[in-house]
Amino acid sequence: MNDRRSFFVLTMLVFGFAFLYLPIIAMVIYSFNASRLVTVWDSANSPTLAWYVELFHNSQIMDAAKLSFRIASVNATGAVILGTLAAFALQRYRKFRGRAMFGLLTTAPMVLPEVITGLSLLLLFVALEQGIGWPSGRGATTITIAHMTFSMAYAIVVIQARLATVDRSLEEAAMDLGARPWKVFAVITLPLIASAIASAWVLAFILSWDDIVITSFVSGPGSTTLPQLVFSKVRLGVSPDINALATILVLIVSLAVVVAGTYMMRRDRRRMRDSQAAQGATG
Amino acid sequence: MNAVVGAGVETGQKGPAPYVRIERLTKRFGDFVAVRQVSLEIQRGEIFCLLGGSGCGKTTLLRMLAGFETPTDGAIFIDGVDVTQVPPYERPVNMMFQSYALFPHMTVAQNVAFGLKQDGTARGEIESRVQEMLSLVQLNGYEKRKPHQLSGGQRQRVALARALVKRPKLLLLDEPLGALDKKLREHTQFELVNLQEKLGVTFVIVTHDQEEAMTLASRIGVMRAGEILQVGTPADIYEFPNSRFVADFIGSVNMVEGRLIEDEPDHVRIECAQLGAIVYVDHGVSSPPDAPVSVAIRPEKIQLSRERPEQTDNVLQGVIAGIAYLGNATRYLVRLPTGFLLRVTAPNVFRHEERLEPDERVWLHWHSSSPVVVTR
Amino acid sequence: MAALALLLTGGGDAVSVSAPAGTRLAGRFAAIRGALGRRAVIALPYAWLAVFFLVPFLIVLKIAFSNIQLSMPPVEPVMVWTADHVLQLRLHFSNFTFVFGDELYLAAFVNSLQVAGVSTLFALLIGYPMAYGIARAPGAWRNILFLLVVLPFFTSFLLRVYAWMGLLGRSGPINALLMQLGIIHEPVQLLQTDFAVYLGMVYSYLPFMVLPLYSAIEKLDLTLLEAAADLGCRPAKAFFMITLPLTKEGIFAGCLLVFIPAVGEYVIPALLGGPDTLMIGRVVWDEFFGNRDWPVASALAIVLLVILAGFVLLLQRVQAQEGEA
Numbered sequence: 001m002n003d004r005r006s007f008f009v010l011t012m013l014v015f016g017f018a019f020l021y022l023p024i025i026a027m028v029i030y031s032f033n034a035s036r037l038v039t040v041w042d043s044a045n046s047p048t049l050a051w052y053v054e055l056f057h058n059s060q061i062m063d064a065a066k067l068s069f070r071i072a073s074v075n076a077t078g079a080v081i082l083g084t085l086a087a088f089a090l091q092r093y094r095k096f097r098g099r100a101m102f103g104l105l106t107t108a109p110m111v112l113p114e115v116i117t118g119l120s121l122l123l124l125f126v127a128l129e130q131g132i133g134w135p136s137g138r139g140a141t142t143i144t145i146a147h148m149t150f151s152m153a154y155a156i157v158v159i160q161a162r163l164a165t166v167d168r169s170l171e172e173a174a175m176d177l178g179a180r181p182w183k184v185f186a187v188i189t190l191p192l193i194a195s196a197i198a199s200a201w202v203l204a205f206i207l208s209w210d211d212i213v214i215t216s217f218v219s220g221p222g223s224t225t226l227p228q229l230v231f232s233k234v235r236l237g238v239s240p241d242i243n244a245l246a247t248i249l250v251l252i253v254s255l256a257v258v259v260a261g262t263y264m265m266r267r268d269r270r271r272m273r274d275s276q277a278a279q280g281a282t283g
Numbered sequence: 284m285n286a287v288v289g290a291g292v293e294t295g296q297k298g299p300a301p302y303v304r305i306e307r308l309t310k311r312f313g314d315f316v317a318v319r320q321v322s323l324e325i326q327r328g329e330i331f332c333l334l335g336g337s338g339c340g341k342t343t344l345l346r347m348l349a350g351f352e353t354p355t356d357g358a359i360f361i362d363g364v365d366v367t368q369v370p371p372y373e374r375p376v377n378m379m380f381q382s383y384a385l386f387p388h389m390t391v392a393q394n395v396a397f398g399l400k401q402d403g404t405a406r407g408e409i410e411s412r413v414q415e416m417l418s419l420v421q422l423n424g425y426e427k428r429k430p431h432q433l434s435g436g437q438r439q440r441v442a443l444a445r446a447l448v449k450r451p452k453l454l455l456l457d458e459p460l461g462a463l464d465k466k467l468r469e470h471t472q473f474e475l476v477n478l479q480e481k482l483g484v485t486f487v488i489v490t491h492d493q494e495e496a497m498t499l500a501s502r503i504g505v506m507r508a509g510e511i512l513q514v515g516t517p518a519d520i521y522e523f524p525n526s527r528f529v530a531d532f533i534g535s536v537n538m539v540e541g542r543l544i545e546d547e548p549d550h551v552r553i554e555c556a557q558l559g560a561i562v563y564v565d566h567g568v569s570s571p572p573d574a575p576v577s578v579a580i581r582p583e584k585i586q587l588s589r590e591r592p593e594q595t596d597n598v599l600q601g602v603i604a605g606i607a608y609l610g611n612a613t614r615y616l617v618r619l620p621t622g623f624l625l626r627v628t629a630p631n632v633f634r635h636e637e638r639l640e641p642d643e644r645v646w647l648h649w650h651s652s653s654p655v656v657v658t659r
Numbered sequence: 660m661a662a663l664a665l666l667l668t669g670g671g672d673a674v675s676v677s678a679p680a681g682t683r684l685a686g687r688f689a690a691i692r693g694a695l696g697r698r699a700v701i702a703l704p705y706a707w708l709a710v711f712f713l714v715p716f717l718i719v720l721k722i723a724f725s726n727i728q729l730s731m732p733p734v735e736p737v738m739v740w741t742a743d744h745v746l747q748l749r750l751h752f753s754n755f756t757f758v759f760g761d762e763l764y765l766a767a768f769v770n771s772l773q774v775a776g777v778s779t780l781f782a783l784l785i786g787y788p789m790a791y792g793i794a795r796a797p798g799a800w801r802n803i804l805f806l807l808v809v810l811p812f813f814t815s816f817l818l819r820v821y822a823w824m825g826l827l828g829r830s831g832p833i834n835a836l837l838m839q840l841g842i843i844h845e846p847v848q849l850l851q852t853d854f855a856v857y858l859g860m861v862y863s864y865l866p867f868m869v870l871p872l873y874s875a876i877e878k879l880d881l882t883l884l885e886a887a888a889d890l891g892c893r894p895a896k897a898f899f900m901i902t903l904p905l906t907k908e909g910i911f912a913g914c915l916l917v918f919i920p921a922v923g924e925y926v927i928p929a930l931l932g933g934p935d936t937l938m939i940g941r942v943v944w945d946e947f948f949g950n951r952d953w954p955v956a957s958a959l960a961i962v963l964l965v966i967l968a969g970f971v972l973l974l975q976r977v978q979a980q981e982g983e984a
Contacts, residue, residue, distance in 0.1 A: 009795070012788030019785070020811050020865065023822035026832065030825060040830055086704035096701055102766045105708040111971065113923020115940045116960045119947060120715035123957075127718055149711040152704070172351055173384035175371045176679040177398030177449065181696060191388045204814075210815050213925050213940075215945075225712070227817050234817075234930065238825045261806045274432045 024250055031243035051244035058241065061229060068209055068226040071140055075147040076204040080197055082148065083204075085153030088185075090156070091163040109153040118217030121146045125218060138220035145219045147211060158203060162168035163189075163198030293504075300363070302327040303348075303453060308357035310343050317343040319509040320357075325502075330479055330486040332496040335506035336532075341489045344453050344506070348487060349378045362452055372401070377451040381458040383442035385430040391417070391441050392426035398449040416444040419478065436467050447482065456488045460495060472498050493533050497521070505529050526659050527639055530579040537585075538626050539578045543568065551656065553578055559621040563596035565651040568658070577657050582628040584653040587615065587639060592648040599647045601625065603639055615639065617647060699803075723957035726751050754958035764959065768966065774853075774928075774938060775921035778860035782868040783859065784911065784915050790872035790909075794879075805873065812866045820859050820930050825854055826930070851933035859927040867916040875909025876902070881914040911978055919967060939963055 032047035033040075055061060082245070086106055096102075109117060125135060125142050135141050166189065174184045190197075212227040219228065233239050301324035310318040318340040325331045333341040346352045350371030358367045367373055377398065385394055389558060392413055401411045417423055420440040430438060439462070446454055459475065475605045476499060479486050490496050496503050497517040504514045505528075513525045524530035531538060541562065545552035548567045553576060555562055562578050592598055604624060605616035615627045627647065639645060705951040758764050766918060795802040810820060823843070826833050827849040834846040879902060925940035939959065946956040 009788050009792040010836040012785065013792040016785055016789040016869075017804075018866070019862065021820065023826055023862070024811070025816070026826055031841065068860070082704045082707055085477070085700050086708075089701040093697060093701065096697075098705070102701070102705055102708075105705070105712055109708075109712060111919055111967065113920065113960075113963060113967070115923055115925055115943045116719070116964060119943065119960055120719045121711065121954060123718045123722060123953070124711065131896060145711060148707070150708070167382060167384060169380045169382050169384040169859060170386060172349075173378070173380055173445075174370070174386070174397065175351075176349055176374075176378045177445070178372045178401035179397075180372050188386060193351070206813055212817055213944075215758065216944075226876075227815070230817055230821070231926070234821045234824065238821070238828065242818070242821065243825075246815070246821070250814050250817065252708035254810060257810050257813060258804055261802065265802055271431055274429075278432050278434045278437070 024246075027243050028247045030249065031240070031247040033240065033243075051240045052248075055241045055244045055248075061226070061241070061245065063226050064226040064229040067140065067223060071144050071147065071225065072205045072208040075144050075151060075208040076201045078144070078148045079152040079155045079204040080159075080201045081260060083152045083200055084159055084193075084197060086152070087156045087160035087163055088189075091160050106153055106156050109150040110157075114148075114150075114211075114213035115217075117150055118146070118214040121149070121214070122217040137222075138218055139223040142220070143215055143223065143225065144208075146157045146214050147204075147208040150214065151207040155200035155204050156206060158200040159193060159196050162193045166192050301325060302329075303487070304360040305344075305348075306358045306360070307342070308359065309349060309355045310340075310347060310352060311355045311538055316509050318347070318354075321509075321511055323511060323514070324505060325485065325487065327485055328483050330476070330488065330499055330501045332488045332500035332503045333502050333506055334493060334496040334532075335492060336491060339506040340509040341491075341506050342457060345378075345457055345487065345489045348453070349376055349455050350374045375452040376455060377446040377449055377453075378455040378457065379442050379446045379459055381461055383430075383438050383443075383462070385438055385441055387430050389429075390426060391422065391428050391430070391433070394430070394441055395445045395448050398445065398494060402449070407630060412448055414450045419447075419481075420444045435463055436471065439463060439471065443478070447478075447484065451484065454484050454486050456486060459488060460491075461490075468495070475499060497533075505532060507532075522655070524579065524655060524657060527577050527579070527657050530577075530655060530657060535582050535626060535628075537580045537582065539580070539623075541576050541578050543574055543576055550651075553656065557621060557623045558599060558619060558625075559623075560597075560599055562654055564654050564656055568656045572656065579655045579657060580649060580653060582611075582614070582626040584631075585625065585627045585647055585649045587617070587627055587629060587645045587647055589639075589643075589645060591646055594648055596651055597649050597654075599625075601645060601647055603641050603643045603645060606639070606641060613638065617645065644655050690747060700833055701912050707814055719957045719960055722953055723754055723961050724751055726753070751954070754954045755962070757955060758958050758962060761920075763937070763940065764939075767939045767942045768962070770937045771922050771924075771939040772966070774856060774860065775918050775924075778857055778864065778921050779868075779914050779918045781857070781861045783914060786865055786868035786872055786913065789865075790869045790876055793869070793873050794876040808866050808869050808873070816863060817926060820863060820927055823855065823862065823931060824850060827858075851930065851936075853932070853936060855931035856928050856936055856938075859931045860921050860924065863927060864917040864921060867920075868913040871912035871916065872906065872909045875906040875912075879905055908978075915971070915974060918970070922967060923963060 031051055032049070033042060034045035034048045034050060035042035053112075084098070086102075090103065090106065092100075093099075121142075125138055128134060129136060170188055170192070171184050174188045179187060211225075211228060212231050215225050215228055216231075219225065230242055230245070234242060303323075303325040305321060308321045309316065310320055321340075321344060333344060343352060347354050349655040350366070354367060360366070361375060365377075373405055386397065389397070395413045395416055396409050398482060399412060404412075404497060413426075414423075417426065420443055422437060422440055422444065425433070425437065425441075432443070433441065439459070443459075444448045460471055463471060472495065486499075488496070488499060490499075500513060500517055502516055503520050505512045505520065507528055513520060513529050515523070520529060521533055524533065527538065530536050539557050539562075541553035541554045541555040544554045544561070547569065550566065551564050551568050553562045553564065553610045555578060564578075568576070586592075599619060601617040603615055604618040607614040608632070612628050612630050615629065617625045617627055619625060625647065680710045789808075793801060793808070797805055825831055828834070829846040829848070829850075833849060833851075834843075837843045838846070883901055883905070884894075884897055887901050888894070892900065923940045924938060925944055928936045928938040928941050929944075932941075942962070943956050946952050946959060
């Protein structure tokens with residue numbers, strides 16, 4: 001009985017992970033295919049790094065990647081700053097006027113379909129330009145603002161969850177020892193939620209780096225982000241240099257996740273060993 | 284009794300002026316009144332224990348002293364200064380938290396130095412004072428450790444050092460020994476008292492553990508439902524409880540309902556239906572005659588014997604219904620002819636003692652000064 | 660001020676009795692300073708969200724009630740000052756009657772809900788055993804498998820959808836494999852079909868399903884299952900009587916996380932779907948960019964939002980009733 005059940009679960013695990021990873025693996029393999037017809041393996045000339053070379057010589061892709069990186073970094077930084085403030089307000093200030101509305105505003109961007117967010121922001125920018133002359137035209141600035149607005153909501157969730165686990169008596173202890181509220185935040189709260197802030201930053205970066213729908217609404221003719229470029233290319237069909245690009249991105253992300261994962265596991269294990277040793281020492 | 288419940292007198296004619304004065308302090312959370320009209324005076328150098336069950340308001344009172352909660356009404360004076368509205372970071376008061384609240388990302392030395400740094404103390408002085416404090420709590424050599432590398436007892440001592448290093452006028456301790464196991468707790472109790480004597484800092488301790496309060500405190504305030512019921516030395520509280528609740532809360536007690544039938548200035552007689560006897564008490568009670576009262580008799584104040592005792596008052600007969608041998612003492616449960624069960628504790632003085640057997644008929648008696656009569 | 664603060668913080672018995680009024684004042688000032696800081700913490704993000712989220716939303720609402728016109732922006736103003744200085748409010752419900760009157764839009768809404776619903780169901784059917792397997796895996800494995808679920812989330816969504824374009828193509832490996840096995844004799848059309856859209860949806864949103872399920876199953880107290888076994892409940896029955904009800908929160912969360920974005924999805928139907936795959940996200944996009952009909956696009960957005968809000972509220976109510984029962 002038990003064996004049959006775990007066999008089923010195991011099968012589903014294998015199937016599920018195969019489903020998740022086979023397309024990615026296929027994409028990586030095809031990035032070394034010499035044939036222009038992507039899915040037809042040219043065994044005579046493969047594997048080849050030709051598409052990688054082409055990728056780095058494609059100034060259009062390189063420019064788009066740089067723009068995306070810039071927008072994603074600024075967005076992540078802004079979203080984390082605003083998100084930390086908002087999370088702090090929601091977690092630490094039990095009641096203030098308009099709290100319910102604030103709570104709604106901080107979660108709604110996650111639920112709202114991207115087409116609606118993009119559409120509404122574009123309408124705002126158009127109205128603003130007509131009304132006060134800013135922003136003149138659309139480009140990196142409007143994209144960054146739009147990204148900050150929706151990625152901030154995710155940052156709030158991540159930071160607020162951590163903030164909830166921070167023992168309030170730590171903050172009280174610091175205050176009791178003479179630290180003023182801002183000092184308490186800087187010296188105690190911030191270091192304790194630092195890893196959550198880092199995760200929120202990465203999350204906000206990825207959301208921005210990856211976004212296509214909202215970006216398409218609020219971008220201008222002069223500013224094409226990497227997802228926009230990729231989207232317009234792949235709409236016309238598969239393209240081998242996109243495989244190469246995808247492979248590079250997958251590689252970077254996997255490395256980052258693996259490093260972060262092992263670091264966290266090591267830290268947890270060390271922590272456990274330390275506290276066990278401390279308990280054992282004095283019985 | 285030296286209980287000073289009631290509004291503090293501005294001109295302190297009796298003895299020194301109180302170091303901490305709490306005046307009609309009230310704290311409401313919505314409809315719930317956590318602390319109700321509490322007035323209290325604490326002298327310099329005292330160890331004052333706030334004792335009570337969970338939800339009695341003792342922690343809220345302590346947090347108002349620290350400045351984490353703003354009183355709804357009333358005032359707090361420390362050393363003559365009104366601190367009611369002063370934020371925690373400007374109060375000359377420090378606290379040792381129940382969870383210790385050691386900053387997990389700082390070393391032991393950084394934790395202890397934290398408070399001094401906030402005051403802008405010179406680096407050299409910080410170092411010497413941290414060292415001094417750490418040697419006082421016997422933690423030299425642990426400066427570089429992080430909190431998670433310490434045992435429970437060591438953490439407790441770091442928390443204590445951190446709170447004391449600023450030389451506060453008042454040290455607040457929230458269940459200071461609550462997180463320690465029993466053996467360590469006894470040892471730490473004495474360390475805490477020694478330290479207090481050495482430094483002369485005034486301690487206010489919150490605890491739910493009556494034994495802890497008895498060992499540590501110079502005076503105890505018993506709290507219930509947001510109010511202070513009685514303030515006094517441990518002996519006062521134990522021997523002269525002023526209410527049924529206090530008598531029952533501190534230690535074990537036999538509580539018997541009764542009716543005053545003779546009320547003289549030097550003695551009273553109380554008819555107790557549950558005992559089937561009249562209890563003679565050798566001190567007066569200020570209560571209207573025929574009023575219902577309670578008589579509290581501590582188990583260790585009742586004596587058992589096989590032979591009829593010589594005295595005539597306060598003598599009963601019963602049957603041993605249960606025996607629990609505790610080592611240092613034996614606890615008996617004696618059934619009276621009325622069916623009432625009386626708890627009696629007898630010390631085990633001799634190793635080869637002829638002990639009483641279950642179902643044995645025994646005589647019980649106590650001294651006429653032993654019972655306490657409480658009217659509320 | 661500074662002197663007073665010094666009096667208070669500078670410990671020592673030198674300061675015995677100072678003016679109570681002064682210290683009270685110092686406290687008051689500190690309280691006011693605290694309130695100001697507090698206000699700033701709330702105001703900054705609040706203002707941002709009000710300007711860049713709430714106001715745009717109101718503009719969409721406004722434009723949904725206005726008429727299209729040939730200009731930039733291509734809408735008539737809703738509020739107009741007439742010649743005799745009267746503020747005139749011109750609300751046009753025509754956009755909504757147009758939206759509800761056209762079968763194309765109706766079909767798009769129905770199809771979106773259907774695609775999202777079916778995809779959510781399949782994601783749940785695949786995701787639950789996966790989450791269960793991960794939560795019950797031995798220590799080290801659990802962390803690795805968990806990371807493996809998170810990893811696709813961090814790799815580009817767009818590129819992961821794109822990966823299926825290669826696999827599903829006429830000359831792609833799936834067709835090649837099927838032909839090799841003799842199941843089919845010539846390549847079948849896989850790409851640009853509804854099947855491809857379902858596949859892409861389940862594939863893209865599977866991690867969103869697995870993560871909340873995993874945390875719900877992991878939290879489950881195993882002694883409850885032991886107790887059930889002890890009381891004579893067979894494992895399969897225990898799963899339906901204990902595990903499933905106690906992980907309901909995770910199921911709700913997972914379904915919501917998949918369903919909501921799936922309804923408004925644009926990229927997947929645009930890349931994997933055929934020209935006749937009608938999904939509302941795509942229709943809004945086309946109305947806006949293709950036809951430049953901002954009022955109708957806005958009206959569609961409002962209707963979509965109302966439908967989604969209705970679903971969320973319904974689910975919340977069901978959940979609340981479950982909680983009461």
